[in-house]
Amino acid sequence: MPSNAGTTRLVIVESPAKAKTISGYLGPGYVVEASFGHVRDLPRNAADVPAKYKGEPWARLGVDVDNGFHALYVVSADRKQQISKLVKLAKEVDEIFLATDEDREGEAIAWHLVETLKPKVPVKRMVFHEITKPAIQAAVANPREIDRDLVDAQEARRILDRLYGYEVSPVLWKKVMPKLSAGRVQSVATRIVVERERQRMAFRTAEYWDILATLAVADAGEGPRAFNATLIALNGDRIATGKDFEPTTGKVKPGAGVVHLDEGGARGLAARLEGRPFTVTRVEEKPYRRRPYAPFITSTLQQEAARKLRLSSQQTMRTAQRLYENGYITYMRTDSVNLSETAISAARRQIVELYGERSVPPEPRRYTGKVKNAQEAHEAIRPAGDNFRTPGEVAKELSAEEFKLYELIWRRTIASQMTDAVGSSVSVRIRAVSTSQEEADFGATGKTITDPGFLRAYVESSDDENAEAEDAERRLPNLVKDQPLTADQLAAQGHHTQPPSRYTEASLVKALEELGIGRPSTYASIMQTIQDRGYVTKRGQAMIPTFLAFAVIGLMERHYPRLIDYDFTASMENELDEIAGGDHAAVDFLTAFYFGSSNGAGDQDIARSGGLKKLVTENLSDIDARSVNSIPLFTDDDGREVVVRVGRYGPYLQRELPGGEQPAPAAEGEEGGAQGDRAPIPEGLAPDELTPEKVHELFLGGGGERKLGDDPATGEPIVLKSGRFGPYVSSGERKSSLLRTQTPDSLTLEQALKLLSLPRLIGVAPDGVEVFANNGRYGPYVKQGEEFRSLESEEQMFTVSLDEALALLAAPKTRGRRAAAPPLREMGVDPATEKPLVIKDGRFGPYVTDGEVNASLRRGQTPEALTIEEASEMLAEKRAKGPAPRKKAAAKKAPAKKAPAKKATAAKKTAAASKSTAAKKTTTAKATTAKAAAKKAPAKKAAPRKAATSTE
Numbered sequence: 001m002p003s004n005a006g007t008t009r010l011v012i013v014e015s016p017a018k019a020k021t022i023s024g025y026l027g028p029g030y031v032v033e034a035s036f037g038h039v040r041d042l043p044r045n046a047a048d049v050p051a052k053y054k055g056e057p058w059a060r061l062g063v064d065v066d067n068g069f070h071a072l073y074v075v076s077a078d079r080k081q082q083i084s085k086l087v088k089l090a091k092e093v094d095e096i097f098l099a100t101d102e103d104r105e106g107e108a109i110a111w112h113l114v115e116t117l118k119p120k121v122p123v124k125r126m127v128f129h130e131i132t133k134p135a136i137q138a139a140v141a142n143p144r145e146i147d148r149d150l151v152d153a154q155e156a157r158r159i160l161d162r163l164y165g166y167e168v169s170p171v172l173w174k175k176v177m178p179k180l181s182a183g184r185v186q187s188v189a190t191r192i193v194v195e196r197e198r199q200r201m202a203f204r205t206a207e208y209w210d211i212l213a214t215l216a217v218a219d220a221g222e223g224p225r226a227f228n229a230t231l232i233a234l235n236g237d238r239i240a241t242g243k244d245f246e247p248t249t250g251k252v253k254p255g256a257g258v259v260h261l262d263e264g265g266a267r268g269l270a271a272r273l274e275g276r277p278f279t280v281t282r283v284e285e286k287p288y289r290r291r292p293y294a295p296f297i298t299s300t301l302q303q304e305a306a307r308k309l310r311l312s313s314q315q316t317m318r319t320a321q322r323l324y325e326n327g328y329i330t331y332m333r334t335d336s337v338n339l340s341e342t343a344i345s346a347a348r349r350q351i352v353e354l355y356g357e358r359s360v361p362p363e364p365r366r367y368t369g370k371v372k373n374a375q376e377a378h379e380a381i382r383p384a385g386d387n388f389r390t391p392g393e394v395a396k397e398l399s400a401e402e403f404k405l406y407e408l409i410w411r412r413t414i415a416s417q418m419t420d421a422v423g424s425s426v427s428v429r430i431r432a433v434s435t436s437q438e439e440a441d442f443g444a445t446g447k448t449i450t451d452p453g454f455l456r457a458y459v460e461s462s463d464d465e466n467a468e469a470e471d472a473e474r475r476l477p478n479l480v481k482d483q484p485l486t487a488d489q490l491a492a493q494g495h496h497t498q499p500p501s502r503y504t505e506a507s508l509v510k511a512l513e514e515l516g517i518g519r520p521s522t523y524a525s526i527m528q529t530i531q532d533r534g535y536v537t538k539r540g541q542a543m544i545p546t547f548l549a550f551a552v553i554g555l556m557e558r559h560y561p562r563l564i565d566y567d568f569t570a571s572m573e574n575e576l577d578e579i580a581g582g583d584h585a586a587v588d589f590l591t592a593f594y595f596g597s598s599n600g601a602g603d604q605d606i607a608r609s610g611g612l613k614k615l616v617t618e619n620l621s622d623i624d625a626r627s628v629n630s631i632p633l634f635t636d637d638d639g640r641e642v643v644v645r646v647g648r649y650g651p652y653l654q655r656e657l658p659g660g661e662q663p664a665p666a667a668e669g670e671e672g673g674a675q676g677d678r679a680p681i682p683e684g685l686a687p688d689e690l691t692p693e694k695v696h697e698l699f700l701g702g703g704g705e706r707k708l709g710d711d712p713a714t715g716e717p718i719v720l721k722s723g724r725f726g727p728y729v730s731s732g733e734r735k736s737s738l739l740r741t742q743t744p745d746s747l748t749l750e751q752a753l754k755l756l757s758l759p760r761l762i763g764v765a766p767d768g769v770e771v772f773a774n775n776g777r778y779g780p781y782v783k784q785g786e787e788f789r790s791l792e793s794e795e796q797m798f799t800v801s802l803d804e805a806l807a808l809l810a811a812p813k814t815r816g817r818r819a820a821a822p823p824l825r826e827m828g829v830d831p832a833t834e835k836p837l838v839i840k841d842g843r844f845g846p847y848v849t850d851g852e853v854n855a856s857l858r859r860g861q862t863p864e865a866l867t868i869e870e871a872s873e874m875l876a877e878k879r880a881k882g883p884a885p886r887k888k889a890a891a892k893k894a895p896a897k898k899a900p901a902k903k904a905t906a907a908k909k910t911a912a913a914s915k916s917t918a919a920k921k922t923t924t925a926k927a928t929t930a931k932a933a934a935k936k937a938p939a940k941k942a943a944p945r946k947a948a949t950s951t952e
Contacts, residue, residue, distance in 0.1 A: 153580035204250035209266035295380035298520030415458035446476035763802035
């Protein structure tokens with residue numbers, strides 16, 4: 001679109017990539033420049049506060065709470081150069097178009113640009129939801145004014161988050177740990193993850209059994225001959241399934257009215273049904289129909305990208321941002337499922353081209369959003385343009401990650417305008433009477449898809465990896481009532497109830513969305529923040545809360561429950577929506593929240609309590625730090641309460657001493673409690689894995705002590721302890737680490753005495769030198785003087801004779817690697833990767849491997865007892881961590897030590913040029929002095945560490 005003759009316009013967008021794309025769509029007379037995102041914000045720390053405001057009582061907050069919540073905005077240090085460039089350009093043009101994103105954040109950036117640039121020329125707001133030539137030209141031709149209601153809503157949100165973060169975070173610093181943060185959404189997100197882990201900790205598994213029958217028809221015709229059916233009732237009473245058990249007790253729910261079969265009952269019934277006739281008692285056939293999914297919004301895109309592409313929320317949004325800025329998709333921060341008429345027409349045309357006219361419904365499909373508090377006025381996320389480009393057409397232009405995400409968006413958009421998937425579903429009931437006259441009812445279901453419709457383009461994934469895909473068929477024979485069947489096989493099968501699954505980033509975003517908490521622009525950053533703050537770690541895709549998160553959420557629940565209440569947090573989103581719509585005043589909302597003066601605005605519970613300011617200051621002394629940092633686990637068999645304490649150096653276990661005696665007061669620098677009654681918690685252990693058995697093991701070999709008996713030779717007690725390098729036995733001055741094949745729980749006094757005999761004197765060689773057997777870093781060995789030779793097994797340390805040892809020492813040292821030892825155990829196939837798993841003995845002990853990834857056995861695990869499930873999980877955790885980072889170069893190569901070294905080198909060259917001995921001595925002295933100076937030079941050139949700041 002050409003500019004008016006002689007008119008120059010400055011178009012300001014947010015990113016350089018977007019500027020480059022847009023500049024290609026505008027004719028001469030347009031200058032397109034980027035703001036690089038936000039140009040102003042509240043001060044991050046005291047250093048950012050201008051000098052004239054440093055003495056103000058509100059300077060710490062960056063908000064003058066006593067004067068209408070006036071915000072103090074400062075230009076970010078890394079934006080000053082760009083702002084200067086924009087100021088200069090603004091003086092050289094006739095008009096300015098602010099082309100930031102069409103949402104509250106984008107509207108606020110446009111307003112901040114006006115406030116910062118203070119232009120003397122007309123300023124207009126141009127908006128678009130895709131970066132294509134028609135869309136950009138339409139936006140230039142139809143500008144509008146800045147929407148101050150949207151700006152007020154964004155500013156109110158920013159101030160609200162600042163007040164929340166800067167008032168609540170210091171409470172955490174004082175009562176839990178320094179440098180922690182609280183936030184209006186991040187704290188709620190953390191609470192959701194913690195509550196799920198509490199459910200897993202309280203969960204008690206239950207075992208139940210049923211029978212899987214493989215049944216066959218005599219004449220199957222065109223259909224399958226055999227099919228599977230499951231026992232569902234016995235004598236008219238339903239067979240218990242997982243949903244019939246209490247999750248916290250593992251017992252059948254009262255009044256469930258079900259038959260709970262155990263292993264013996266199931267196997268016995270199967271035996272009594274052997275050879276008995278089976279008869280079809282009921283056949284019900286119904287039509288099957290499945291409508292397409294709505295086009296993507298921000299949250300559903302993140303969920304599907306996590307399931308199908310294994311991308312984190314951050315990765316998804318970064319990739320989508322690149323696709324948007326380069327004109328491939330529409331704006332990716334939206335909670336609208338609406339498609340424009342242009343997009344619907346483009347989709348329908350492409351469906352006809354690719355799948356035929358039968359795949360297009362007579363009328364276009366319209367979707368209604370189900371997101372609570374949906375606010376954005378954009379379209380759904382779709383391919384950009386009036387004619388969608390197929391994945392094949394863009395494949396060579398995109399990176400692998402970009403291509404996969406584009407294809408996902410394209411398929412979802414196309415599928416949303418296709419016909420329903422249709423077919424039929426059938427439910428069959430079958431009965432057999434056992435030799436004991438028990439009536440056993442079996443059930444089977446089938447599904448046949450006659451027209452896949454939209455499923456030809458797209459099938460949505462599920463968070464349940466065991467769930468059946470929607471396009472999967474289960475074909476049954478053509479069955480009729482009273483048809484006889486024969487049982488080819490009757491197999492009793494056991495099941496265990498499972499705890500609720502942990503959240504993934506995708507399912508947590510979905511939970512927040514359903515609660516009406518957060519916005520499309522914030523989900524990815526919230527997922528990252530709760531991990532960066534140490535509240536959540538990831539094991540594969542699962543999000544696991546740390547004990548630090550338990551302490552923080554425990555404090556908030558006890559003392560500030562309203563601040564992490566789901567309804568309260570969602571209600572604040574509602575009020576921000578009202579501000580954005582011009583129906584509410586931001587100052588009234590903030591006043592009620594912060595001071596508690598209620599005039600119908602803000603949350604009434606917070607208002608009645610005196611507001612946030614009073615809430616976090618008046619009752620601070622009532623918060624007991626020790627109680628907050630103690631997470632109860634259970635009471636052990638001796639009546640001792642076992643708790644996890646969150647200390648400055650990490651979480652640890654503690655329990656009451658025998659007889660109810662309390663732990664001794666902590667010495668200065670200690671975290672509290674008697675050392676003998678504490679045990680460290682291994683890194684990576686999830687809270688729900690602290691079972692009574694695991695806790696017992698940790699106290700036994702991970703921090704507690706256990707007396708094994710007395711040494712019959714010395715009378716001194718032999719004690720099992722745990723040290724920095726693992727469990728060991730001690731008696732008097734003697735100490736010895738446990739062998740690789742030993743566990744603290746099973747160690748006997750006899751084994752301990754053998755360990756304490758190491759190093760064992762085997763005898764004296766003919767040359768008078770003593771020969772010893774011992775255990776070392778690389779395994780068992782014999783030693784004579786400076787000569788070492790490895791032993792084949794640990795047992796040989798206690799049995800090898802002097803002659804055998806001398807023969808080993810006389811043999812030449814083995815060069816190169818030894819032949820690979822056979823595995824300690826072959827475990828079977830990994831259920832996750834289908835690769836064979838074996839346990840091998842390595843340099844640092846036993847480890848499990850699938851040939852590509854290795855994982856060392858943890859303390860207390862033995863090759864014999866390790867299950868295939870535990871091994872699979874260990875390897876999955878190792879894969880998720882990725883390869884270990886390389887170590888940095890030694891400190892001696894730091895720049896601070898190079899300068900003196902150069903002086904020394906120069907001095908040596910001078911010495912070489914002089915033949916005078918005195919000159920040589922002088923030079924040597926200078927070099928020595930220079931080296932000494934290098935060693936003593938303080939590292940004052942190192943950049944100071946930035947002070948920690950609270951993040952909303």
